[in-house]
Amino acid sequence: MDKYQKLSGIAAPMPLVNIDTDMIIPKIFLKTIKRSGLGANLFDEMRFDRQGNEIEDFVLNQPAYREAEILVAGDNFGCGSSREHAPWALADFGIKAIVSTSFADIFYNNCFKNGILPIVLPQEAVDVLMKDAEKGSNARMDVDLEAQTVTTSDGEVFSFELDSFKKHCLLEGLDDIGLTMEKASAIDAFESKASTARPWV
Structure with missing residues (x-):
């Protein structure tokens, strides 16, 4: 996962x-376990x-x-089933x-594992950002994860709260596998010690 x-x-x-x-991502597309193409x-x-039009x-x-990288959505985004294909599809689209004002818990956590930042803000802030988004491609929003801010095309800044561990994982590009690999040397040392202590295992 990229930083x-x-x-x-x-x-x-x-x-x-x-x-939801x-x-x-409708259920018909859940047959794949690939993250790309969705x-x-x-x-x-x-x-x-x-007809596919x-x-x-x-x-x-x-x-x-067509080139949107940010969604400004209504309340309770990502509710329904816990399919990880949903953040896969969003990430693959770009x-x-x-x-949003709120996210379903499982979807919210899956976003961080797939390089997507879900931002929770009060309704008043989301209303301002929604109106800004309606301006189209000439209006670009800025999202600063480090500073935990979203800035409208007019320069209005909104701060958001975020769990420090989830923030660290996104900034460092760490999914579950990446987090495990950070401990690779400790895991290798443990396995070597265990092999010596219990060679019959």
Whole structure:
């Protein structure tokens, strides 16, 4: 997982509440265990009609938001089943941060394991950011993980709270495997000692 950098990107407004994981990536696409390729099916049932044609008024199909890296969403984003394919699809599409008033717990934690920063802010702040996102591709938001701030295209700054361990993992690009590999020398030493003490094992 790459280290999380300061982000200056286009933000797409998605004011719907209760966007669940089946809306993010429908169950038909859960047959794969690969993290790549799912971005093409992100929000599939909202992005495409039954013939596979783009639905023009869906936000991520609009020219201004095709390269969006930030989502400003309604309350309770990522609810529903605990599928990790949801953050996989978002990350593969290019989404690096999501702003909402709340997230489902499992989805929230899965985001950090896949290089996505979920940002929780009060409704008043989300309303301002939503309005800013509606300006389109000419308005870029800044997300600073180190400073824990989101800045609108007009320079209005909002601070957010974040668990220090989750912040460390994103800044250092550490998923569960990366965290384990940080302890590789200690693990090797333990296994060597255990092998000497119990050679029959």
